[in-house]
């Protein structure tokens with residue numbers, strides 16, 4: 572959720588601070604109890620706990636509740652293991668076989684890095700995955716190898732095109748990363764909708780209205796009621812520009828990779844309210860090969876640009892996340908108390 576769409580911060584007494592190892596054990600226990608295989612539970616817990624650690628409330632431990640609902644609908648494979656297809660070319664494919672996506676990404680990552688080193692550029696195509704996660708953990712896994720990266724994925728058709736009011740697009744996130752000297756890469760990761768669906772759900776759970784401009788009700792009238800917007804349509808960010816970016820995500824991470832668009836994902840869902848089922852496209856670029864020689868001076872020019880941004884008091888994307896991460900590593904991840912209790916109950 573960006574600075575223009577704030578959900579009022581809970582009072583500090585409404586938060587508990589949970590050491591990251593404990594939160595990881597709790598998330599794994601919940602996922603195993605839901606019937607997921609060991610490998611899936613581990614990969615999913617890593618992504619979910621990373622979200623909470625970085626204070627990304629819409630993609631942190633709250634996701635355990637929607638994973639549980641998805642399992643109950645029967646719309647996800649609990650044990651199926653990803654099937655990797657990596658040849659000598661730049662495109663690495665992983666068929667997630669209808670299971671959750673984090674394990675598919677983890678299994679494709681080494682082959683993607685190898686293909687990128689070999690060809691200068693590589694693509695990871697993940698097919699048939701149930702996708703609930705933020706994209707920045709995947710981007711950071713690539714910048715850690717010194718690569719630039721771009722990730723795209725559709726979701727369910729919840730979002731109307733600019734000028735219309737019938738859902739066509741998913742919330743379709745786009746994430747980008749650029750490796751930097753020091754511990755933190757440059758990373759942005761955002762939904763192309765005015766608000767992520769996860770944030771809409773958090774507003775609904777908290778009984779809070781949405782910020783203006785996030786969606787319309789079933790009659791196409793602007794609304795700030797999360798329930799009415801969930802029944803109507805969400806809006807893209809930035810009008811026709813967000814609408815075009817959302818279209819690109821449907822094409823590049825849907826039809827291009829032979830997988831479902833958000834419309835097909837929601838048709839398959841048939842009102843069950845499960846997490847979307849579709850594909851994901853992750854692209855990686857080796858700066859050493861793209862620069863056409865020594866990349867170091869060009870990296871230095873990128874650093875000069877970052878300095879020009881922060882030098883005037885503007886912040887870089889992910890700066891808030893990295894600050895939250897440092898705090899969580901020192902004090903444990905902050906989790907809303909009511910949510911923590913709900914998750915403890917889920918773990919039995």
Ligand code: NDP
Nearest residue numbers: 572573705706726742744759760761762888889890891892
């Ligand atoms: P936000 O609007 O919260 O943040 C978007 C990006 O902008 C972040 O990188 C954020 O950095 C940065 N940012 C925010 N405010 C500023 C600022 N003032 N100056 C500079 N940068 C800023 O993201 P969304 O709510 O749109 O998306 C949240 C998450 O939801 C994403 O991780 C996305 O991947 C996930 N998502 C997943 C979907 C899926 O299908 N799997 C679908 C849709 C969304 P920072 O974090 O540091 O604030």
Ligand code: PYC
Nearest residue numbers: 703726742767768769
């Ligand atoms: O927050 O929009 C969202 C979302 C959709 C799928 C996973 N997260």
